[in-house]
Amino acid sequence: MRTSRQKPTGTTYRWLIERAQSSRRWILLSTAAGYAAGLLLIAQAYLLAFVIHGAFIDRQPREEFWPALGALVVVTLLRSAAGWCREVSGFWTGAAVRRDVRRALMGHLFELGPAYQSNRQSGALAATVVEQVEALHDFFAYYLPQLALAAAIPISIATVIFPISWAVGGLLVLTAPLIPFFMFLIGMGAESVSQRHFQSLARLSAHFLDTLQGLATLKLFDRSRTETAAIEKTTSDYRRRTMSVLRIAFLSSAVLEFFSMVSIALVAVYLGLSYLGYIDFGAWKEPLTLAGGLFILVLAPEFYLPLRELGTHYHARAKALGAAEEILKILEVRTPAGIQGEPSDRFPEHMNIDCKDLRLAYDEGGRPALCGVDLNISDGERIAVVGASGCGKTTLLNLIMGFLSPDTGAIRVDGIPLGEIDKDNWRSRISWLGQQPYLFRGSIRENICLGSPHATESAVRKAAADAHVLAFTEQLPSGLDTVVGEQAFGLSRGQAQRVALARTILKNSSLLLLDEPTSGLDVHSEKLVLETLEHLGRNRTVIMVTHRLTNIENADRIYVMDKGVISEQGRYQDLISADGLFRQMTLKNIL
Numbered sequence: 001m002r003t004s005r006q007k008p009t010g011t012t013y014r015w016l017i018e019r020a021q022s023s024r025r026w027i028l029l030s031t032a033a034g035y036a037a038g039l040l041l042i043a044q045a046y047l048l049a050f051v052i053h054g055a056f057i058d059r060q061p062r063e064e065f066w067p068a069l070g071a072l073v074v075v076t077l078l079r080s081a082a083g084w085c086r087e088v089s090g091f092w093t094g095a096a097v098r099r100d101v102r103r104a105l106m107g108h109l110f111e112l113g114p115a116y117q118s119n120r121q122s123g124a125l126a127a128t129v130v131e132q133v134e135a136l137h138d139f140f141a142y143y144l145p146q147l148a149l150a151a152a153i154p155i156s157i158a159t160v161i162f163p164i165s166w167a168v169g170g171l172l173v174l175t176a177p178l179i180p181f182f183m184f185l186i187g188m189g190a191e192s193v194s195q196r197h198f199q200s201l202a203r204l205s206a207h208f209l210d211t212l213q214g215l216a217t218l219k220l221f222d223r224s225r226t227e228t229a230a231i232e233k234t235t236s237d238y239r240r241r242t243m244s245v246l247r248i249a250f251l252s253s254a255v256l257e258f259f260s261m262v263s264i265a266l267v268a269v270y271l272g273l274s275y276l277g278y279i280d281f282g283a284w285k286e287p288l289t290l291a292g293g294l295f296i297l298v299l300a301p302e303f304y305l306p307l308r309e310l311g312t313h314y315h316a317r318a319k320a321l322g323a324a325e326e327i328l329k330i331l332e333v334r335t336p337a338g339i340q341g342e343p344s345d346r347f348p349e350h351m352n353i354d355c356k357d358l359r360l361a362y363d364e365g366g367r368p369a370l371c372g373v374d375l376n377i378s379d380g381e382r383i384a385v386v387g388a389s390g391c392g393k394t395t396l397l398n399l400i401m402g403f404l405s406p407d408t409g410a411i412r413v414d415g416i417p418l419g420e421i422d423k424d425n426w427r428s429r430i431s432w433l434g435q436q437p438y439l440f441r442g443s444i445r446e447n448i449c450l451g452s453p454h455a456t457e458s459a460v461r462k463a464a465a466d467a468h469v470l471a472f473t474e475q476l477p478s479g480l481d482t483v484v485g486e487q488a489f490g491l492s493r494g495q496a497q498r499v500a501l502a503r504t505i506l507k508n509s510s511l512l513l514l515d516e517p518t519s520g521l522d523v524h525s526e527k528l529v530l531e532t533l534e535h536l537g538r539n540r541t542v543i544m545v546t547h548r549l550t551n552i553e554n555a556d557r558i559y560v561m562d563k564g565v566i567s568e569q570g571r572y573q574d575l576i577s578a579d580g581l582f583r584q585m586t587l588k589n590i591l
Contacts, residue, residue: 012324020140023096026089030145033086038153038306040079042160045298047072053291090145094137102133104331111335113403115395128330132323139320143313150180150310157303164292167282168267172303175263179256179307204238256311260304267300347425348414350379351511351541353400358409360395369395370406371564382542384552386582387561393545396561397513400543401430431509433533435516437500439491444473445480447499451507459506466535467502468528469495494525501532512537514544518551558582 020027051068054060106129109117117125154176162169211227271293273279280287355375361368369392377383385393398404399411402423411418418426431451439447448464449455455463464470464480472495476482484490491499497517504512517533518526530551533544544552552558553572560568560575560582568580575582 012321012328015328016136016139016320016324019097019101019136020144022100023093023140026093026096027140027144030086030089030093030141031148033082033089034145034149035152035156037079037082037086038149038156038302040075040082041302042157042299044072044075044079045295045302047075048298049291049295052294053289057290086145090141093145094141097136097140098133101136101327102129105129105133105327108331108333108335112333113398113401115398115403116333125330128326132326135323136320138313138316143310143316143320146306146310146313150306153306154303157299161296161299161303163284164296165282165288166284167270168296168300171263171266171270172300175259175266176304176307178259178263179304179311204234256308260301260308263304264300268297271297347421348416350414351377351429352379352414353377353541354412354415355396355399356410356412358396358399358406358411360399360404360406365407368564370399373409373561373564373566375559375566377541377543379541380539381556382537382554383544384555384558385543385545385561386547386552386558386585388585389547391561392564393547393561394515397432397515397543397545401432401513402426429509430511430513431504431507432513433500433504433515433517435519437496439484439496439499441483441485443478443481443483444469444499447484448480448502448506450503455506463502463506466505467498467532469498469502472498492525494521494528497521497525497529501529505532505536510540512540512542514542514546516546517544519546560585 047068051065051072054065054068109125109129154172158169158172161172211231270279270282271288274282274288275293282288283292353375354377355373358370358373358375359368360370373392373396375396385396387393395404399406400418402418405419413421413426440450444464445460448460448469452459460480461470464473469480473479473482482490484496501517514533518529521529533542534554544555546552555572557569558572558575559566560580562581568575568578568582570578576586577583
């Protein structure tokens, strides 16, 4: 499966901005609430300065302050409501984006199918879908709204300060660019650090999941202590990556706080020197009053606050870019050509499958899997594809199911190119039974009904009986309603395979694909599964791939694969009589 190269930061950032379209109204609401809180802050500062100046300088009676104090309470409450509205809308902004991205990721993984996922670690994929999608939240909930507020609120504050003192207004305007400038310098390396952090998390997740799944093997081979040391090393690497990200975040906050505090101190020094008479410039025609100075002093920290908050949230931008790089590595893997396109009205009436010169190589052509395979299957035929492990049998099945597309060659079903057949309609005609059946957490009944959710009770029980599932569920307290855990926890391998077989029977498809269906089963379970498959295969097109040469004598035709090509084909007796690869494999199997 091909993957695209890592995208530059500009492209990744544009992808993030495009994701904001789905939650644009929440972003606008968050920005509007933040701006309203900023305007209310200006009103709050004005009322506070008016009350203090009137009380201590003008010596006005207390009764004259009640309207101003009432307005101050109302403004304070409104400002709190605006802050609450901003937080709520910010949450829904991030939630909407995370929902859409996670839905796109899961949908794309479903489109890529098992051929892609079999070459990836489950822990790494889970980390991308869960942790890295979560890392996008702060970018949309806080950074994007703050980007607009960092310009709008300081401009509004400067607009009301300039009429009082051009010196203070000029000082604020001149020092304000220092904060985003240093924020940009510090954040330049934060993106790559964040991406390495997420890669380290993916490795840790994959390693830990592999260790849990193979815990019995590690204990039996007395390697649990060695694996503990390996996990400790991986965890230590993740800890160092995390501390690097935190170090950059704290460093950026400290630098921004330093420059904003210096600027605020300069404003305070100017006001103090003006009141002491050492400075007589900076105001317009009239000298600064206590109300004007107090108004400026209250607003000066708030002038830099949106810029400082932008710096605080700037690491959310770096974190989101790092996470988006990992997400795009999945989203930009092209889906197989066989399952692309719009639904078509053309649909095969019969399962006549014709494969011509199929060629496919993994790892960008470095690992050939199929090297010119020609295959012709008539409707209702039972076909066996045999060969050693790694010869391309499963790859051939994935091509027929549409989970892979060939580099060259074509697959036609009843004369229609597979790429022109609607993928949902095509897969509705297919039943698949693999060598490692996967049962989801739920009841045995729910797992049987996975492909036929609206099946009747009688149909479910008949499928369970035909697959010999009732033989062991009748001994369980809850019967078919017995709950099984992840990876068929609570059932044996043979029992899980029989449940998967019942699921295949219930779907009742016209094309049956079998990928090593008896691999790893005991003799009794293998016999039961084969008996059921023999009955199920009647009046259906059956393709079974296997490296075990027993129980394929009744196949209408056998294809022998070797190193990605069809080396022999024919009926069982014809192949066993010829002095070819099939005969050699059979003799080795017997011996």
